Amino acid sequence: MRLLSVAVLASLLPAIPSTAFAQSGAASAGTTYYVDSRAGDDAAAGTSAATAWKSLEKLAAAELKPGDTVAVKRGGSFTGPLTLEAGGTAAQPITIKAYGSGALARITGSDDDCVVVKGNHWAISGLHASNCRWAGFRLDGDNNELSGIKADRNIAGVFVSPSGSRNTIRDSVLTDNNRMSVNDDGGDNDSGAFGVLLNGDDNVVTGNTITGSFAKSADYGIDGAAVEIFNGDRNTVTHNISRNNETFTELGAQKGKTATGNVFAFNVVTSSRSRGSFLITRGSRHIVGPVKGTIAVHNSVYLPAKDTIGWSCHDGCSPSILKLRNNVISVGGVAGWEDGSGADEDGGVYQGRTSKFKPGPKSVIADPKFVSRTDLRLRPGSPALGRGVALTPKWYGGKAYGKDIKGKALSRPLDSGAYQH
Structure with a gap:
């Protein structure tokens, strides 16, 4: 992204911190809920693999509490979005993880971002977001962690919005996020093909493998970045493997904003x-x-x-x-x-x-x-x-x-x- 204007931002967005972040290792004393897109039943209790729910809608409507865990069965496929509005705590995050065998459960959908985290203190792993409207994973909240996730064929594999801070994206695979959201002649405003896009502050991107972040651009010929920072301060990008991206990182800030x-x-x-x-x-x-x-x-x-x-x-x-x-x-x-x-x-x-x-x-x-x-x-x-x-x-x-x-x-x-x- 060479330039993301205020108008473009408005059209795209809804109205471990710098120290090591270890939510995923925190003890959970809450309830574990199961989701299985193939054999689940939304009328079931959801509290065991044998009584798993079927849909993301059922999961999103659940009244999850700090310390609760959601186990999503591998090999499944869902249409997003999965919007997560509940909140955990530093001591008891809400956890999403995979169970079973096979490929990570895949979430897709052109109507919205696939996984939208509005709450705080989530520890999310074991999901695959592919070919979503804009972002595979969007972090609007604070102190959330993505680990062991996959994202591909999105405009942004992971997007940390301006309201997102102290989040961590680690040990994940972000491949061929190679689509543009703005791609027109003139205006110096084409935008897209991000492995990770950081608009927020104090986030950590570490231990990831990021490949194939590039797409054709009317303004620039080709554009894209493994990690793009725009209007984001004090972010730490460390120990990542970057292969075949247009650029590893590009930084910018609109007038009146900072990327310091x-x-x-x-x-x-x-x-x-x-x-x-x-x-x-x-x-x-x-x-x-x-x-x-x-x-x-x-x-x-x-x-x-x-x-x-x-x-x-x-x-x-x-x-x-x-x-x-x-x-x-x-x-x-x-x-x-x-x-x-x-x-x-x-x-x-x-x-x-x-x-x-x-x-x-x-x-x-x-x-x-x-x-x-x-x-x-x-x-x-x-x-x-x-x-x-x-x-x-x-x-x-x-x-x-x-x-x-x-x-x-x-x-x-x-x-x-x-x-x-």
Whole structure:
């Protein structure tokens, strides 16, 4: 999304926090209800697999309470939406999980977003949202967690609306969310093809695999992003695997709004597509700028095609706009691009056909020696080994995220990139 206008937002939207979020492990003392699209019966009690309900409508109408659990049978298929308005608590979230064997239950439907979470403190896993009106999963509430979910063929696999904050999207698979919602000539306003779209604040996106976020655009040729942030502050995007997306992340804010203090750490980004980028952000001269305080640390990026960009900080870049540390970025195009006074960069290894930025004192332009095109671990002799500069936890979202993409604790000397050796 290059620009999402106020009018577009109004047409699309209805009138773990930064610390580790662990709702799914909380003890539940409530009732467990079962839903089975094939063998269920809405006239049944719903409190056992043998008396399961059949429909999402029955589930949505249930008076769920903190500590309750909903078990949805695998292999089923539903027409959405599933709207969740009840609320749990931090100690007793309301949980949705899968049971049985086979594929995750699939929810689809062109009339609405498939799973709409209006309440707070839900822990949702084991659902698959596909080919929905706009979003597979929409989070309007706070302190909710999505884990182990799937989303595909949507405009946004997961959408955190402006009212959604302190939510977590983790350990999930978001594939081929490759549709546009606005796609017309002119206006610089085409929008769509998001793995995750964050319009809210203080959300965490971690441990996910995000692929195929791109679609044809009348304005831009191709558009899309694994994780898009628009008008969202202090979001943490960390330890994700990104493959074959148009860009990994693009940031913007409409005038009068902010997208400040977002962190991208320990992500691995690869693509075999003919174009792509890792990070796109803007200064004050851009129509959706300035985007202030973005931090990108310990990311590993390999985009070998010619029409590629490692990172771009344009229309008034400065250290207040973008800070980069300990990244390893190899592209076939522009390794990094800045204007104005430039970004604050150090500890990186860069390879590209060209670049326009001032490397930091410990940064180097060199072949990072990745193991392969898709395996971005470092081979012996890599210039990224031991090159990283020391960082406090605030650089990568807090102590809970102080580990590499494989879970290895950080220790000195630090290697640049997402992998420590």
